[in-house]
Amino acid sequence: MPDHDTLIIEASQILTCPGGSEPRRRGSMSDIGLVEDGAIAIRAGKVEAVGSREGIGERFPDAERLDLSGHVLAPGLVDSHTHAVFGRYRLDEYEQRCRGVPYMEIARRGGGINASVRDLRQRSEAELVDLGRARLRRMMEHGTTTAEVKSGYGLTTEDELKMLRVVRTLAAEEWIDLVPTFLGAHAFPPEFRERRAEYLDLVVDEMIPAVAEEGLAVFCDVFMEPGVYTPEETRRVLEAAVTNGLVPRLHADEFESSGGAELAAEFDAASADHLGAISEPGIAALAGSRTVATLLPGTLLFLGKSYYPPARQLIDAGAAVALATDYNPGSSPTVNLQVVMSIACSQLGMVPAEAFVAVTANGAAALRLGDGRGTLEPGAPADVAAFGVPDYRLVPYLYGCNHCAAVWKRGVRVH
Ligand SMILES: [Zn+2]
Known part of the structure; x- marks a missing residue:
């Protein structure tokens, strides 16, 4: 039975941007919390978990799965x-x-x-x-x-x-x-x-x-x-x-x-x-x-x-x-x-x-949002942007075009 309350998105890279709602400074400005070849689980509009494909798959065996290999997932901008x-x-x-x-x-x-x-x-x-x-x-x-x-x-x-x-x-x-x-x-x-x-x-x-x-x-x-x-x-x-x-x-x-x-x-x-x-x-x-x-x-x-x-x-x-x-x-x-x-x-x-x-x-x-937006940490609103490139550095590198392939807002696919 698929668990329609939970969505797992798998991707080549996931940027979790850890650190809660505090402003990032110095070295923490380059800490994007990179998860290679990972998966994110979304439930009730929020990020439930992020980790390896296998680990997330085992934790949520009945979830709906979306394979976005070749893509980068980032917090909604x-x-x-x-x-x-x-x-x-x-x-x-x-x-x-x-x-x-x-x-x-x-x-x-x-x-x-x-x-x-x-x-x-x-x-x-x-x-x-x-x-x-x-x-x-x-x-x-x-x-x-x-x-x-x-x-x-x-x-x-x-x-x-x-x-x-x-x-x-x-x-x-x-x-x-x-x-x-x-x-x-x-x-x-x-x-x-x-x-x-x-x-x-x-x-x-x-x-x-x-x-x-x-x-x-x-x-x-x-x-x-x-x-x-x-x-x-x-x-x-x-x-x-x-x-x-x-x-x-x-x-x-x-x-x-x-x-x-x-x-x-x-x-x-x-x-x-x-x-x-x-x-x-x-x-x-x-x-x-x-x-x-x-x-x-x-x-x-x-x-x-x-x-x-x-x-x-x-x-x-x-x-x-x-x-x-x-x-x-x-x-x-x-x-x-x-x-x-x-x-x-x-x-x-x-x-x-x-x-x-x-x-x-x-x-x-x-914007002093204070609710975890701008991160993909567990508990944050599931605002997710998927970019159609396998490495996050390609987003600024292949400049001038729109790499955004899909967007979820509070867990709902809106683009
Ligand atoms: Zn202005």
Whole structure:
């Protein structure tokens, strides 16, 4: 009698990424818990056991079996930084950038984030749900089973709430788990360009309390960068976030250092993201904190930059490093974490094992998930991505394509 409650998947390699929900640092960043020619048993939506084919077969003799020889099984990927709810793509701007116009210059001309703001304000919640649904399914087809999604293209109370309600609807209707972040401090909207303090009042006094009241976000983020939000403005937003029960995270030191990493560590932020221009004190601050350093090298590649965040230095100093897509219509229109891993290995000096930990266990730590997601340890949710290659190093090595062959979400095959 087959035991239909238990599924055994056999594979050439299984990456268990051991270590629970704690952020991985230094040597543990390359500990992927590799099981060669093994099997995983899944029951009631959770990982029941991982081990040799024979051992697992003997323990669950009546289980349904699936032979995925020639494949690698990994924890479902965790994309801890996305802007996946938006309207149209920004193709004119892309072409301008190809011709050499810098991103911040395009933003000053009214493009960039504010182009997406104008577009999103005109769209209904239902329309944004439809657009988001298709994009999240693409994300899952690439192996991502949990994603953070930020607001920040509304920049009015009504439109920010609209974006977060879209995330809530998609989280309820789609298989992928979504973690919502309020990012009202993503830019200054055009109507407030000369009245920055008034916009900040709106974020602090009206938006954050409204988001908290409706339970629409777990995190609060700020785009702290010279020309966007100053350290003082950022501090004000994060203090209001903490008062209202939202956990800080930060866009920090992307193009120029302005003490973003240090401020994130001071606020015990869940993560400090980008860090292309992080300073030495910033590296030390993250290494001495539980704030995860989330690197988004796809953004720098797509923007044509010739520098990358100092991943090697961060890891060697003891910071926990995660990798994410930054999926958005301006600076990083990819849903593919596998290609982000390739960039991390080729340009940031990370080894494939570290890149896998950075998109699984440390992605989960950057979202403080705390339930074993990002690992395939017994008791963790059975979020599994199968890649159609026999060695995990082939995932970043054979770069640019999608190796994800199948996905299980809480034990249910969804791709
Ligand atoms: Zn971002």
